Amino acid sequence: MKTRTIERTRLVPHTVDGVTEMVLDRELVEVPLPPRDWDQLVRTAVTIGAIVLVTASLVWTTASIGDLLAAVTLPVVAYAAAVAFDASWIMCMAVEWLLRYDPKRAQVAQRAGWWALAVSMAAVFAHGNIVADEWVIGAVGALVSGLAKGGWTMAMRIHARPLDPRTQQWVEARRAKVDGQLAMIPIRRDLQRGEHLVEAERAALTTDSGSAGSTDPDQSGPSAADPDRTVTPIDRKTLTTKDAVRIAWQDGIRDRTDVIREVTRQLGRPASPDTVDRYLRDHQRTA
Template sequence: MKTRRTQIIERTRLVPHTVDGETELVLDRQHIEVPAPPRDWDQLVRVAVTVGACVLVTASLAWTTASIGDLLAMVTLSVVAYTAAVAFDASWILCMAVEWLLRYDPERAKAAKRAGRWSLAVSMAAVFAHGYVFDQLIVGAVGAVVSALAKGGWSMAMRVHARPLDDRTQQWVTKRRATVDGQLAMIPIRRELQRGQATVEAEQRSLAADGGSADPDQSGGSADRPDQSAPSVDRKALTTKDAVRIAWTEGIRDRDAVIHDAADRLGRPVSPDSVDRYLRDLKRGA
């Protein structure tokens, strides 16, 4: 009689445990025997197909590199020749990797498919050229087919793992991806704009500071600017509007600088909205 396969699993649960009259919930671990699930042959075959495709790609890469490297070594150093030979098969392998990543975006994947076919053709032609140069046409033809077999095996593996979408679902995925891609694209754009804005504000503050220190008459006052050495105005009698007007007459135009200057004069924080309103009035009257 055939016995059913079982497996041991661990289950945990919280149970109360009391020590010296103090109760805490602790984990109670139990090992129980349950029937083992049936073997997933589909998954095993899927894994076997994937492993086989990887083996084919590896074999193709090794053969192509050896053949084309031997061909290129006729005119250059062996190290350089074999390094360059890797690019022939690596190019269509790279295209197939891109095709896999874009499997849910058929329009963008088309370019990778076309590039992969052209790269494969170039690789096969180079392998055949190696056999032709050394008068081994059969070896060159068979070696060229190795790359085609490898690409075909990997294409079959991709089909096994693919999950085709119907037209409406594909449109839904495309729109959602476009929305997310737009949000991701805005992240570096916002950072760039913030850096630019910070640079502009710093430059404006620098210009305002330079303009204040460049007054040729440092010892005396003028009609438009009060004497810096004059006694300070009573803070209790000074209003936000007065502080903003004083900053304006001193040539301070940057909003943040005006807010900072007004707060220093008043000895307390000021409302940015009020400062904006008074600055607008002063600009209209300028």
């Protein structure tokens, strides 16, 4: 049995002059060497071989199609465009790998990859017929991409972990919930941005309309002719969140939840808690 030497450390008591301390004790021990995992070695070799095939195919296809297109355009442009032929089905395989636990979505990438491969092989075949005037050369050259695609497909199969139908449904249900939560992040951000823009626009219009008759256009308190503000009708079209928070504060409402509820009632629409908190803190600082 093969063994390997490892170092083990442990804390042991050590006494000097009657004082005991815990110190590290190092010890070299021989442990059995685990058997070689040939399955993993073969799996790694297949993966490396597939990568080499894909790389060779990309180089060959780019050179062939680039030479074909160089007859009608600049060589730099021709070879840059030629990269797209093999890169298309390689990208589809990458998407298929990422969606390996979602077979329904992976089918689209799989079909697109085969179509892209067919286009790439046809272009290489055309290059052999036109440049060398030999269909055999074109067919052999086109097979390079086909072999690379097949090699990578086999490599993906050995890395795949098929799920039984019930587990697959469980995964899809969990993924749908998580995807819904992720989708709501930009949606909420967009809605909040829109609400802030609407409030800023309304505040600007209110300020412009009130600046002609008052040095403080932000005041929305009662007029001298009508001291009882509780019976004064509120114009919700021009009422801002800042005004509603100030009215609630003047009414003696201090609890945050009650303020948000009162502001929502005055505005006739849901109020942004962050905006209410910002104006509420201003009143708390000046109180």
